[in-house]
Amino acid sequence: MTEVFDALPIVGDPVSDEDRVVHLLANLPDSFDMLVTVLGTNEKVPKLETVTEWLLNEDVSGEGVLQFLQQSGRPTRPAEECLLTTGSKLLPVYTKSTVIWNWSVVDMLANAAKEFPEFWTTPAVTMISEAIDSADELWKTFDSFPKTLIHNDCNPQNICIRKATSDQGSNSDEDLRQICIYDWEMARIDVPQHDLAEFLAFVLPPACSMNKRMELIEYYIEMLEKYSKQKFNHQNFLKVYDAAALDFQLNKLNLYTMTHPFKDYKFLTRVVHSNSAYLLHRKSDGHIKFTT
Structure with a gap:
């Protein structure tokens, strides 16, 4: 995939580093879901070099990712530790204040309603927003x-x-x-x-x-x-x-x-x-x- 990214500027369609990361993470196999979720809880899109380094880590299980983060000196947050040790995907996105690449959960819902109104309807988005508050x-x-x-x-x-x-x-x-x-x-x-x-x-x-x-x-x-x-x-x-x-x-x-x-x-x-x-x-x- 990185070879494709590097070739695009030649045909006049360069790809930004952020777009490279998003496309790369979106096309990883399911076995990398735990790592993708942790990367997604960062307030900013990670650098491509960082993502590449993490992808080369052999153990992509929750415990393996946690151990790798600790060894690399990258601080882990309580929500991430819970996610990695229990497999839970609840904590990282379960409050209105949590951000995923500078997006709050409410922002994500609003974007879903804007981009896909055919299935993220206003009543559904309103209901889920109320659930977050509760x-x-x-x-x-x-x-x-x-x-x-x-x-x-x-x-x-x-x-x-x-x-x-x-x-x-x-x-x-x-x-x-x-x-x-x-x-x-x-x-x-x-x-x-x-x-x-x-x-x-x-x-x-x-x-x-x-x-x-x-x-x-x-x-x-x-x-x-x-x-x-x-x-x-x-x-x-x-x-x-x-x-x-x-x-x-x-x-x-x-x-x-x-x-x-x-x-x-x-x-x-x-x-x-x-x-x-x-x-x-x-x-x-x-x-x-x-x-x-």
Whole structure:
């Protein structure tokens, strides 16, 4: 890619160093997501030489990136240390004062609405802005539910269904189908609603009825109770699910939108519409309330 950058001035289309960095980070494979997220929390776009040096670091896991930063003498902030040691993407973008390359989260939302109004609608942006103002309440909501191991990137891009061998099930085709979930590098300990909210946002169309959505959520609760051998308050489960859906829109979908001009995520419009439709319906029914 750097060779392409160097060749562009010859044809009269030079690329600034900042643009080089943005394009480079946007086109890295998923295994560099942790490093890209840390670089994105800098107030200024990092220098190309710095990014190149960091990319040559062999260990791109959270612990590896943290160790590399410490060895290089680059100070780490508490939010970064939390991100790198837990895999959480919540802290770096969960307050209005946090900046990503001189952009606050609210600025990012405003830009998303300006650049992609077809799916970042005014009601959706307003709702997410209110969620940022109520971040403390959302954290308390997450703390009210038991934690477990979650995939944290649970969508059809990381899931396939295959047929099991005959000795792994009965003779029916349905029983022989086996789910395979891969790419666990972002796994962490958190509430299971995170995985469910992301999965349903990806697989359900925006026009899906609330009755169908609730039916699927209730089925998930039923299966969770069956296999965990625990009983859960369904109203509290839904409250935590709503918080997880808000978090998914604020963080992952917002970050997807930042790189959408470079990667052209075919799924993004549909997923944002689907998740927004659910959240706005829950808000209009009075189930989602924000306090400032």
